[in-house]
Amino acid sequence: MLARSGVATVLYLSSTSIPGGAEMIVSRLPGSLDHTRFRPIVCLYHPGWLHDKCSAQGLETHVLPINGMFDWRWMWNFLQLIKERNVSLIHAHEFTANTYGTLVARMIGIPLIATVHGKNYYTEQVKRRMAYRMVSRYANMVAVSEDLKRFLLENVGVAPERLQVVYNGVNPAPHVPREKRDSVKAKLGLSDLDHVVGMVGSLYPVKAHRYLLKAIPRVLAVCPRTVFLLIGRGELEATLKQEAKDLGIEEHVQFLGFRDDVPSILSVMDVFVLPSLSEGLSVALLEAMAAGIPTIATRVGGNPELVIDQRTGFLIPPRDTETLASKLLILLQDKELSRTLGDNGRKRVKDSFSFEAMVNNYQQLYERLLARTEIHSQV
Numbered sequence: 381m382l383a384r385s386g387v388a389t390v391l392y393l394s395s396t397s398i399p400g401g402a403e404m405i406v407s408r409l410p411g412s413l414d415h416t417r418f419r420p421i422v423c424l425y426h427p428g429w430l431h432d433k434c435s436a437q438g439l440e441t442h443v444l445p446i447n448g449m450f451d452w453r454w455m456w457n458f459l460q461l462i463k464e465r466n467v468s469l470i471h472a473h474e475f476t477a478n479t480y481g482t483l484v485a486r487m488i489g490i491p492l493i494a495t496v497h498g499k500n501y502y503t504e505q506v507k508r509r510m511a512y513r514m515v516s517r518y519a520n521m522v523a524v525s526e527d528l529k530r531f532l533l534e535n536v537g538v539a540p541e542r543l544q545v546v547y548n549g550v551n552p553a554p555h556v557p558r559e560k561r562d563s564v565k566a567k568l569g570l571s572d573l574d575h576v577v578g579m580v581g582s583l584y585p586v587k588a589h590r591y592l593l594k595a596i597p598r599v600l601a602v603c604p605r606t607v608f609l610l611i612g613r614g615e616l617e618a619t620l621k622q623e624a625k626d627l628g629i630e631e632h633v634q635f636l637g638f639r640d641d642v643p644s645i646l647s648v649m650d651v652f653v654l655p656s657l658s659e660g661l662s663v664a665l666l667e668a669m670a671a672g673i674p675t676i677a678t679r680v681g682g683n684p685e686l687v688i689d690q691r692t693g694f695l696i697p698p699r700d701t702e703t704l705a706s707k708l709l710i711l712l713q714d715k716e717l718s719r720t721l722g723d724n725g726r727k728r729v730k731d732s733f734s735f736e737a738m739v740n741n742y743q744q745l746y747e748r749l750l751a752r753t754e755i756h757s758q759v
Contacts, residue, residue: 388468388750389419391461393481395474397428399613399638400582401663402473402497405548405738407433409471412739418746421465423458425476429638440465446476458484468753469746472519473497479511482519491749492519493742495546497660499531499681509536516542520749524548524661525682546745547685548661549738552730553671556647564644568634574605575712578649578673580642580664581656583614583635588655588678590620591701596629598705603712606632611645613638646671650718651711657698659683666733669693669725674718676707686733692725 390413394406407430410420421440424431434441442461446454461467462484470492472481478494485492494515515521516538522545523529529545532538565571577599581587589610599606610620610633617635624630639645646652652668652675659665659681666686668675675693677683689695694707711718 387415387417387419388746389421389466390746391465391467391470392420392422393470393472393477394422394424394430395472395476395478397424397426397430398582399429401548401660402495403430404663405495405497406430406473407437408735409739409742410434410439411437412735414743418743421467423461425454446480455480455484459488462488462490468750469493471495471742471746475508475511478515478519478521482515486518489753491753493522493745493749494519495522495524496528496532497524499528499535499658499660512536512538520544520745522546522745525685527682527685528660544745546741547733547738548663548666549733549735550663550666550670550729551735553646553667553726554643556644560644561647564641564648568609568636568645568648570607570648572605573607575603575651576607576609576649577651577653577708577712578609578611578645578668579653579655580611580668581654582612583610583616583620585616586656586658587612588657588698589616590623591655591699591704592653593620593623593627593629593633594701595705595708596632597627598702599708599712600629600632602709606712608633609636609645609649610634611636611639611642642667643671646673649673651676651708653704653708654678654683655696655698655704656680656683661685666729670729672722672726674711674721675725676704676711686728687725688728691721692728693721 392406392410413420422434423442425446427443431441444454444457470481470485472478473495474497481492521543523532526545529543533540570576624633652673654665654677656678661682665677675687677687677695678698679695680698684695687693687695696703
């Protein structure tokens with residue numbers, strides 16, 4: 381289904397439209413394709429942040445509402461969109477998009493790439509495991525880390541020949557002038573503080589903010605002029621604010637909600653923390669490393685593939701508030717070590733997790749699948 385011009389239409393299908401790592405990739409990847417080879421369009425189930433991001437770039441963006449599982453009306457509408465826009469390949473992201481997208485792609489006979497960004501909900505439901513086995517049979521699955529690939533092979537039963545790894549990537553951190561950093565500090569009331577620790581992540585249990593909160597009293601006992609910036613929104617906001625109050629640290633913790641100026645806020649951080657219980661390959665962690673911030677992350681998911689312990693940051697066990705506090709104190713008190721780890725992290729992202737490399741890897745996969753489809757259509 382190549383267009384006469386030789387440009388293939390690639391449709392991006394995302395399960396959600398709220399801000400998150402997977403959605404960040406979907407918002408950035410389509411507009412970065414080689415448009416002499418690929419024409420991107422986007423399809424979403426809901427309006428929201430991702431829709432606004434794609435539309436602002438001038439990307440053709442459609443919203444097809446879905447009503448629960450096995451919504452045959454949605455499948456019919458999606459099928460019509462594929463035919464009308466002469467779509468050659470679907471690139472789906474996360475469970476619902478991967479499953480529904482595969483069913484429709486199978487019906488119409490075009491290739492589909494199903495990218496999996498996380499693993500915290502597969503082993504809990506037999507139906508989901510069975511659905512992903514179906515996806516792996518008919519689609520080409522991508523895991524965003526080697527850890528996630530192993531998980532899908534061992535716990536979900538995905539066919540190994542249908543699964544590969546494409547790492548998430550980010551661009552180099554933009555330069556933030558000193559005047560801008562000073563302005564950010566002033567607006568956040570940070571000008572007279574010694575240390576700023578930050579975290580970027582939705583306020584959900586899997587991100588484990590509560591373990592960072594529990595570590596803060598020990599940090600403040602040694603470094604009392606420290607503030608903690610929590611960027612993100614979610615269902616636990618009220619609970620976490622109450623926990624900060626109960627711990628007596630509310631004056632040292634700022635819940636900033638969703639922000640579209642994360643690079644500017646990263647520029648004022650001394651340390652970045654990611655205490656998650658599960659991760660695919662964290663875009664937030666990549667962006668912090670790209671900004672040259674020393675990082676502390678839990679040894680879960682793809683985090684050890686990003687952070688080299690004691691070289692680009694520290695890896696700690698999940699739920700270990702004592703170790704988290706001790707590593708924070710090391711980085712806050714040893715500026716030379718912090719600078720070295722931050723510089724090493726920036727170089728690691730540039731060398732191994734660049735956005736350009738991610739785009740090239742996906743484009744090569746698109747071309748292989750389209751070429752294979754073209755051969756089969758001629759037989």
